[in-house]
Each structure stands twice: as C-alpha cells, then as structure tokens.
Amino acid sequence: MKKMMTKMALGAMALTLLAAPSxxxxxxxxxxxxxVTGPASFLGGPEARTLEMMTETINAKGGINGNKIDLIIKDSAGSPEKAVSFAKQLIDEEKVLAIIGPSSSGETMQIKQIAQDGKTPLLSCAAAEVIVNPVASFVFKTPQKDSDAVKMIxxxxxxxxxxxxxxxxxxxxFGKAGAEQLAKIAPEFGIKIVENEVYDTKDSDLTAPVAKIKANKEVQAVINWSVxxxxxxxxxxxxxxxxxxxxxxSHGFGNIKFAQAAGAAAEGVIFPAGRLLIAADLPADHxxxxxxxxxxxxxxxxxxxxxxxxxGGHAYDAMLMLEEAIKVGGNDREKVRTALEGLQKLPGTAGIFSMSATDHNGLTIDAFQMMTVKNGKFVAYPAQ
Amino acid sequence: MTAELFVQYLFAGITYGSIYAIVAIGFNIIYNTTGIINFAQGEFVMLGGMIAISLLPLLPLPLAIGVAVAVTMLIGALMEMIFIRWLKNPSVLRMIIITIGISILTREAAIHIWGENIRALPYFVGNEISTISILGARISPQVLWVVGVCGVMVVFLHLFFQATSVGREMRACAANRMAAILCGINPRNMVTLSFVLSAGMGALAGCVMSPITYSQYDMGTGLAIKGFTVAILGGLGNSGGAVAAGLLLGAIEAFSVSVVPLAFKDAISIAILLLILFVRPHGIFGSAEAARLKTF
Structure with a gap:
C-alpha cells in the first residue's frame, strides 16, 4: 500500500512538472x-487576440533579450468586481511584471489604486481621461484622451x-466620462447641450429617447458617445x-462592426479616431x-x-510599449515603470507616444483624425 | 406632448411590448403543461436569430428563418428529453435550477459557436434607413413585421389550444394530469411538445426582431427577465393576459422616457415586477383562486 502511495505521489509530481514547463x-x-466576453467584448475580443498574436511573434523571435513572454489573459467579462479580483491575483499570486488592460474605463478606475499599491505597471486599454489624470506613477493608458476627442468634435x-x-x-x-468632458468643454467652444440622455449598453431599441430629442426643435446636431x-x-x-x-x-465607434451593424444609417456619421482605420490612405512618409x-x-x-x-490597436500599443520598456528594464517592475515613463516618439497605432512624469498617455490631439463612413467603409473626413 | 410624439412613443412601446409578450407566452406554454418556469426561454429567442443569420449565406431569407425555427424546436425537444423528461416528480426549486443551468449552458455554447459579436438579419423590407409614416410618426417597416408576426402567433396559439385535439390534450394535462393519463394521453409527450412549441415561438420572434435589436449570444437573459415580468403581470399561464401585460409594460417603458431619464427604464420594469410579486402575485389579469391551486 505504501509503495503504491509513493508511486502515485511520483506520478503526480511528474504530471505537475509536465504541466509547468515554464x-x-x-x-x-x-x-x-x-x-473577452460580455457586453464589452467588442473591446476585449480584439485586444486579447492582438496580445496573443504579438506574444507569439515576440516568442518566435526568441523573446525580449532572450526572455520569452508568458501571457496570462483573464476574462473580466466587463465586470469591475472580477477585474479587481483578477488584478489582486495577478499582482500577488502570479507576480506578473505588468498588467495590460482592463478594456473598459469603469474597470480600470476600480483597479487603478490596486496597481499603484502593488507597484505593478498597469497599461490600460481604456480611454477615459481620469485614468491618467491625476497621474498615478504606475498607471498608463494607450488610447487617446477623450477631452481631445471632444475638442475635435x-x-x-x-x-x-x-x-x-x-x-x-x-x-x-467611457460614456460617463465622455458626457462629463462634453459638458465641461462646451462653454469654451460656445456649444450648448440642450438634451442629455443616458442609455444602457444592453438596450435593444432606442426609438423612444430618439423621439424625445427629436421633438426638441433646438437640437442642431447629435453627439452619440458610446463603446x-x-x-x-x-x-x-x-x-x-x-x-x-x-x-x-466618439472614438468608441472605431470598430467597423459598429458601422456595419448600423448599415445605411451609419453613412455620413462623423467621428474622431486614430489613423489605424485609414492606414492605406496615409501618405507614404507618415x-x-x-x-x-x-x-x-x-x-x-x-x-x-x-x-x-x-x-485591438490599444492592446497593440500597450504590448509595444511594454516590449520597449522590458528591453531597458528587464524583469523588474520599478525599472520597467521608469522605462515606460521615459518612452519618447514611439509610433503606435493610436498615435506617436511621448511619455513624461506628468503625462502617462503621451498622445496629443494630433493623434486624432476626423473620419466618416462612406459606402460602409471608414474614410478620412471630409470624404473625397 | 404633441400627437406625433405620442404616436411615436406608442409605437416604440408596442414594439418592445410584442417581443416581451412572445417571451412571456413561451413561459406560459411550458408553465401550463409542467408547472415550471423555463428560464432558458430567452435563449430560444437568441438561438432562432443566430441560426437564421448563420444560414443566410446558404439559403434565402424566408427559408433560413424556417430552418432556424425548426432547428430551435429540435433543440427545445432535446433539452426536455435530456434534462427534464426522466425526472420523477421534481421539486420546483430543482426545476428552476435545471432550467437556469440549461440557459447558462446554451449561452456558453453560443459564445463558442458564434463569438461575442453582435449580428443581425437584414431588414425584411427596405434597409436601416427606410421609414414609413403612420399618423405623423415615422417608424421602420420592420416594426410592422414584429407586431404582425407576434399577433399571428398569438392567434395561431389560441386556435391550436382551442380547436385541435393535440392542443386540447395539452390543456388536459395542465388541468389534471392524472385524469389526462386515464384518458390515454401521454403527459410526457405533451411536455416535450410544449418545449417544442415555445422554442419555435421564441425562435421566430428572435428572427423578426433581429434586424431591429440585433442578435448576440447573451441577449437571452435580459429578455427572460422582461418576459418573466410580463408573464407574472399578466397572470402566470394566461396568454391573453401576457399580451395585454406585454403591451402595457412596453408602453410604460416608452412613455417613461418623457418623464424620467432613460437610464431608469429597466429600474421601472423591475420595480413593477417586485411590486406585482408583493401585492398581486397572481397578476393583474389572473385570478387569486386559480393561483392558490397552483404549485408556484
């Protein structure tokens, strides 16, 4: 009996070794x-796939300075509670070097302090400005500022x-932060917000609120801010x-699926976004x-x-920055943080990043380009 | 409020309302033959839309919808045969947990098959921007499809239960299971049939509403909650009541926009559900006498 136990224990050990070649x-x-799933899966799906693709590429090249990347993706399903527990798990148990994500602004705000306290660099793929303003030394974000999007509009x-x-x-x-920025910046441009409605991400028909704002004859334009x-x-x-x-x-419209879903109704919609969507039309020296x-x-x-x-581009930028920072800082959270803060003129998908101790986004309003939908495709605005 | 705005709200209300009513009737059909609430009802709606969308590249639209409805009916039958048929006198709680489990299982399967993206069937007539004018209000022609198809389904169901022998057998099982067995009716087949029927109805509703509301793997839960509210509001098991309650809830949601911010829309319907459960658990159209005889 004892012998069998030993054998089983040995077997179990062998199994664990096989399971963890790392x-x-x-x-x-x-x-x-x-x-990756849930109502914000439009964000998380492409982000996760982008990270998987990039990790594969980096590891196929032999890693960064010879060290391969172990990517651990946790699916928060867009829930801030899950994001919080995953953040703690990744920081304390997995002891990761850095965390990419979360996808949404709400989740990011919930774990901003956790990353800061855990001294783990966090590269958020969410847009709201509050993520990096006020600056927390370990927290970065890759999408453009929503205040810049508002100014473009x-x-x-x-x-x-x-x-x-x-x-x-x-x-x-994202919606809440956008609505706040819209209200805050409006007076600067002499804009008056005459109607204001908030809808649920799960709403399936919005005829009633649309009828309400349409009935207000003062309305000259509609701004629809959502991801x-x-x-x-x-x-x-x-x-x-x-x-x-x-x-x-808003720049939350930057997935062609949103335009496809609206079909003919998307034609002529105007929005600011990064240049990824119109890459082929850019001048060759861009x-x-x-x-x-x-x-x-x-x-x-x-x-x-x-x-x-x-x-997906926001996740691309996050991994790109991290790769650059690891080249300098190695597998050390504090050194990587310092390296991230020092990144200068790094071209990414969202724009050209130049970080500083006071700017953890590193993008200016130039990162945006006004776009529109023409024949079901994104094109630069005004359309040719 | 102008007359035009009133009609506009009314149509919005009727659109949501008919969808809620169909889900509620799906609940009712199964409730009537088994005494359980099938919380996977919303998933039938999702499956109908999703399967039709997948078939669209291969088949013309009407045929794709037809096949999708048939496939969903088959799935409904399989669900019943695999998870429910062999249970002997299951408790209500157990059945609720089983159906919730089926709903989660279906949703997980859907995300693996179709992914997390929203999809939609094309508009049956016109496209995203076509509109027709009714009494000064402008609506999408698809709204008429939704209302029309839901109306036809309700009439069809009524005729089925009143005028066909299978329909009468199903009602017999609901009224008195033992007496029905003594008359030579196999109640187990009737239960399977009720799943098939409500799966078919849900799937068809899922197809006609898909151009307006889109189809997504997790759309079922929200619909099930609204449908459940309507089923309770109309009195569990009462299909006429479900139609009235569905339209009522739809109208309340639509008109509420003019008084309170849109964000409160769901809060209103959940508040109604709670209120009804506390004050009139047999619903506004149901009878308290009949409710007392039911298991739940």
Whole structure:
C-alpha cells in the first residue's frame, strides 16, 4: 500500500512538472485583464487576440533579450468586481511584471489604486481621461484622451456653425466620462447641450429617447458617445424616424462592426479616431504608416474574417510599449515603470507616444483624425 | 406632448411590448403543461436569430428563418428529453435550477459557436434607413413585421389550444394530469411538445426582431427577465393576459422616457415586477383562486 502511495505521489509530481514547463525558462509573466466576453467584448475580443498574436511573434523571435513572454489573459467579462479580483491575483499570486488592460474605463478606475499599491505597471486599454489624470506613477493608458476627442468634435461643429447639441451617452465608464468632458468643454467652444440622455449598453431599441430629442426643435446636431453595440441602434433609430440631423460619434465607434451593424444609417456619421482605420490612405512618409499596415495585415491574415479595430490597436500599443520598456528594464517592475515613463516618439497605432512624469498617455490631439463612413467603409473626413 | 410624439412613443412601446409578450407566452406554454418556469426561454429567442443569420449565406431569407425555427424546436425537444423528461416528480426549486443551468449552458455554447459579436438579419423590407409614416410618426417597416408576426402567433396559439385535439390534450394535462393519463394521453409527450412549441415561438420572434435589436449570444437573459415580468403581470399561464401585460409594460417603458431619464427604464420594469410579486402575485389579469391551486 505504501509503495503504491509513493508511486502515485511520483506520478503526480511528474504530471505537475509536465504541466509547468515554464519552471526552467526565464520567462517574463505579463498579465492581461480583458473583457473577452460580455457586453464589452467588442473591446476585449480584439485586444486579447492582438496580445496573443504579438506574444507569439515576440516568442518566435526568441523573446525580449532572450526572455520569452508568458501571457496570462483573464476574462473580466466587463465586470469591475472580477477585474479587481483578477488584478489582486495577478499582482500577488502570479507576480506578473505588468498588467495590460482592463478594456473598459469603469474597470480600470476600480483597479487603478490596486496597481499603484502593488507597484505593478498597469497599461490600460481604456480611454477615459481620469485614468491618467491625476497621474498615478504606475498607471498608463494607450488610447487617446477623450477631452481631445471632444475638442475635435466641437471644432467641427463650430466650422459647421452648429451650436445646440443633444448628447446621448451609454452608461459605461467611457460614456460617463465622455458626457462629463462634453459638458465641461462646451462653454469654451460656445456649444450648448440642450438634451442629455443616458442609455444602457444592453438596450435593444432606442426609438423612444430618439423621439424625445427629436421633438426638441433646438437640437442642431447629435453627439452619440458610446463603446457599446447600442450606439449603432441609436443611429438606426435616428434615421428611421426620418431625422436627417448631423450625427457625431466618439472614438468608441472605431470598430467597423459598429458601422456595419448600423448599415445605411451609419453613412455620413462623423467621428474622431486614430489613423489605424485609414492606414492605406496615409501618405507614404507618415511615421505610423508602416506599423499600421503591418498590424492590419498580420491581424487580418491570422484571424480570417475579422477586420482590425482601434480597440485591438490599444492592446497593440500597450504590448509595444511594454516590449520597449522590458528591453531597458528587464524583469523588474520599478525599472520597467521608469522605462515606460521615459518612452519618447514611439509610433503606435493610436498615435506617436511621448511619455513624461506628468503625462502617462503621451498622445496629443494630433493623434486624432476626423473620419466618416462612406459606402460602409471608414474614410478620412471630409470624404473625397 | 404633441400627437406625433405620442404616436411615436406608442409605437416604440408596442414594439418592445410584442417581443416581451412572445417571451412571456413561451413561459406560459411550458408553465401550463409542467408547472415550471423555463428560464432558458430567452435563449430560444437568441438561438432562432443566430441560426437564421448563420444560414443566410446558404439559403434565402424566408427559408433560413424556417430552418432556424425548426432547428430551435429540435433543440427545445432535446433539452426536455435530456434534462427534464426522466425526472420523477421534481421539486420546483430543482426545476428552476435545471432550467437556469440549461440557459447558462446554451449561452456558453453560443459564445463558442458564434463569438461575442453582435449580428443581425437584414431588414425584411427596405434597409436601416427606410421609414414609413403612420399618423405623423415615422417608424421602420420592420416594426410592422414584429407586431404582425407576434399577433399571428398569438392567434395561431389560441386556435391550436382551442380547436385541435393535440392542443386540447395539452390543456388536459395542465388541468389534471392524472385524469389526462386515464384518458390515454401521454403527459410526457405533451411536455416535450410544449418545449417544442415555445422554442419555435421564441425562435421566430428572435428572427423578426433581429434586424431591429440585433442578435448576440447573451441577449437571452435580459429578455427572460422582461418576459418573466410580463408573464407574472399578466397572470402566470394566461396568454391573453401576457399580451395585454406585454403591451402595457412596453408602453410604460416608452412613455417613461418623457418623464424620467432613460437610464431608469429597466429600474421601472423591475420595480413593477417586485411590486406585482408583493401585492398581486397572481397578476393583474389572473385570478387569486386559480393561483392558490397552483404549485408556484
């Protein structure tokens, strides 16, 4: 009996060794908390696939300075509670070097302090400005600032001579932060917000609120600020009520699927976004062009039937920065943090990043380009 | 409020309302023959839409919808045969947990098959921007499809239960299981049939609403909650009540937008559910006498 026990114990040991070959390699553990499923899966899906693709590429090259990357993706399903427990797990148990994500602003805000206290670099793929303002020394974000997106939109409204707008925002962290920025910056541009509605990401028909804002004859333009599929429903419902008002979207519209979902109703919508979506149309000497085309080609050939989105791009930028920082700082959280803060003129998908101790986003308003939808495709605005 | 805005809200309400009513009737059919609430009802709606979308490249739209409904009916039958048929006098709690389990299982299977993306069937007539004008309000032609198809299904069901012998046998099982067995009716087959029927109805509703609301792997839960609210509101097992309650809830949700912020829409319907469960658990159209005789 005792002999059998020993055998079984040996067997079990052998199994654990087989299951964990990483024991021998000098691997760098990178965590990722992404909303791969759930209502924010539009963000997390492309982000997770991008990270997997990049990790494969990096490891195929032999890793960073000879150290391979161990990517641990946790699916938060968009829930801040899950993001919190995954963050603690990754920091305390897995002892990862850095965390990429979360996908949404609401989740990021919940774990901002946890990453800071755990002295683990966090590279958020979410857009809200509050993530890096006020700056927490370990927290970075890769998407453009929402205040810059607001300024782009207001500039365009001013050019068109429109002043009274209706704001529709979803009830995610991104939607809330956007609505706040819209309200805060409006006076600077002489814009008046005359209608304001918040919708749920799960709403499936928004005819009623659209009817309400349409009934207000003062409304000259609609700004629809969301990262959820529901934003496409707003577009359809606006056109279905026979309303031809100009519609502006946020940079949360940067997934061609949103435009496809709204079909003909998406035509002519104007929104600011990173240049990834129109990479092919950029001038040949644009510093981002080669990288954008490269990412597009690799992603679309690896994941057949799926087009790149700016969201996957945010994860791309996070991994890119981390790769650069690891080259300098190795497998050391504090050194990598310092390296991240020192990144200068690094072209990414969202723009050209130049970090500093006071700017943990590193992008300026130039990272944005106004775009529109023409014949079901994203093109630079004004369309040719 | 202008007349035009009133009609616009009303149509929005009728659109949501008919979808809720169909889900509620799905609950009712199964409740009537088994005494259980099938919490996987919303998943039938999701499956119908998703399967039709997958078939669309291969088949023309009407045929794709037809096949999707048939496949969903088959899935409904399989669910019943695998998880429920062989249970002997299961408790209500056990059945609730089983159906919730089926719902989670279906959702997980759906995300593996179709992924997390939203999909949609094309508009049956016109496209995303076509509109028709009714009494000054502008609506999508698809709204008429939703309302029309839901209406036809309700009429069809009523005729089925009143005028066909199978329908009468199903009602017999609901009324008195033992007496039905003595008359030579196999109640187990009737239960399977009720799953098939409610799966078919859910799937068809899922197809007609897909162009408006999109289809996504996790759309079932929200629909099940709304449908459950409507089923309770109308009185469990009462299909006429479900239609009235569905339209009522839809209208309340639509008109609430003019008074309170949109964000409170779901809070309102959940508040109604709680209120009804506390004050009139047999629903506004149900009878308290009948409710007392039921197991739950």
């Amino acid at each position: 024991v021998w390699a000098e691997n760098i553990k990178v965590g990722a908390i992404l909303a 207001y500039n365009e409204l001013k050019t068109k001579g429109l002043a009274n707008v209706a704001v529709l925002a979803d009830n995610t962290g 959820a599929p529901a934003q496409s429903i707003v577009l359809k419902n606006i056109r279905q009520t026979g309303w031809t008002v100009p519609v502006f979207q 510093p981002q062009k080669a990288l954008l085309l490269d990412y597009t080609k690799n992603y679309e050939s690896k994941y057949q039937g799926e087009l790149v989105s700016t969201f």
